[in-house]
Amino acid sequence: MVGITLPGTAGADDTQGTKAGAAQSAAQAGQGRDGAVAPGVVERAPAEGEKGKGRDPLTDDEIKRVEQLAVNPQMFRTSEDVEGERGPQRLTVDLADPEVAELDDPDAPRRADVTFYDYRDDTLVTKTVDLADGKVVTTATQHGVQPPLSGAEYAEAASLLIADPLGADLKSDYKDATSEELTSTDQLLLTGAVYRAVPGGQPAVLDKCGEHRCVRLFPKVKNGPWIDARDFVIDLSARKVARLSG
């Protein structure tokens, strides 16, 4: 037995038995009469109820509710988002894994893990919320832990870069690609990598990255090419942009 099997014939005949049965099965397997494999059938997004069951993905309603439940007034008053506004920066809401004692229980409580970043004191906050009774089951805070950035954070990082003299290259690359000025982050698709400082690895202004929330952006022109911006690090906690010496 080898660990890697090679792909076989795509959508190969998955049939046996009578001719009629074979024809029916071939149709199920998406095969035409000539034996060519039909393209996949694209399903529409499933309709969501208010609440999911079991291990269903979280519904939009559940996500909204969990975000509201997780931020109590005190947390809202004392925290800051990536733009410096009141309230923590929302990161993710996921269906929580079960507790160890619930591993084999098909009726295990349905919970959500919600994460926030508080830019006021660089804290990652993880809360687990019971979806049945709406209670916050656990709250954990961590410093120096930087999960992937949210869309809002990528956008803010791009705004800071565009507004900074160091964003000149990005703007000129954008203009080269599109003949238009880059004025808004909406013109870009944004992803990026968390930047964590290492001793002697960056200009001093970036030394706190890791404790601070920092990113190297990978911008792409919407319906256009990638732009290489990896020389620049945006420290979202300090709202500063710096260039890595290369």
Next chain:
Amino acid sequence: MRVNRISRARRRTAVGLSVAALAAGATTGAGPAVAQPKAAPAAAAECSDAYKIEQKLSSGTTWRMCWRYDSKAGLVLEDISYQPKGESAPIKVLNSARLGQIHVPYDDGSVEYDDLTGFGFAQGLMNLAPGECPGGTIKSVKVPDSWDPDNPDVGGLCTTTRSRGHAYRMQGDSANKVYQAQGKDLLVYSVNQVGWYEYMTEWRFQDDGTVTMNLGATGSLSYEDYDAGDGRGWPIGKGPRAQATSHSHNAFWRLDFALDGSSKNRVEQYDSTVTAAAQGQQAPTTKTTRTPVTKELAGDAKSYRWWRMVSAVGKNKDWHPRSYEIVPGTSTKYPGRSFTKHDVYFTEYNKCEQFASNNPGSCGAGAGDSVDKWVNGQALTHPVVWMNVGFHHIARDEDQQPMPVHWQGFSIAPRDVTAMNPLTPAELAGQNGHWEPRS
């Protein structure tokens, strides 16, 4: 690991007859079993129909599972069960199966990515064109905070079937009788873009019970990384100048087994040693020994070594405990980081231990943020498997353009899940154990 420790089950000492038989290379079967297998009650449906994948392959085997999409891990398959044609109920295999990290260090030391926990892997789920999922179905996935905010619902999950060639072949007694079957697989896959790379996360569920998980990397080489020093890259394009920087993709999978519906599985390691032929022996001898892995372990793959996850509750119709064997694939183990130094980690289940490195889960002060730190002597009562498969990518001219998919991965294969080959044709059902042809 640490904190939320619950009472530990006493160490099991079930050295079953079946294991002794296996180690001795003998079988003691007595024809088709009549005894009822010991099986856990079938669990209730764990998800709504929209999130179920159920495929009955033409050979009679049905695979069932639930899917969801995680903001970091991407595709997560849960409640995975296998039901070959001779079994009256689904046999649960896994509670959960997903990627546990993709760690990408560059050979020149310039950068190191953690694609799942520090990059937009999950956010970058890609729409699949209908032609990319031949004969199958493309499901719509709600991607949290998706890369393209205008398109949060991504047609990004393909389920389809494929033929894999011979499942078996055996010449019958008469010249014109051949027992043969063409194996069929259920395939489940998605594509995530991370920078210029595109990762294919592929799960292959075979009709013989084997599951193969592969990560494919395609897309485009990191196009600005063409200034590698000597020994750290490979010239791509005309002449010797543009050296594409070599790098590693160290992929981790996290598997949470629940054989027969119980997560209290046992881990066993098997090693064989070969001894030179003694006087009077025609050949060297080989002896296989079993070592129960009762505590968390950082394991190293080597020749003549394998592991298996043994069901705590289920036996097949031959009264052998059901198990799944871990079948490592080719791996280039990256010695540069503590968490990539071993091929497999068996850790005690802890919900905060989510990713093999840069773990964002909150495990408490001093817990460590990578899988190697979580191997600290705790008894294994609910073992979780972290498999590390490394690929060292030294680019070649053929990598442009697009880059051909390069694959890395491994398999889990049933060992005594059924009493016989799950695809055995009815005429051969009596040929189990030390059978004798009828006169």
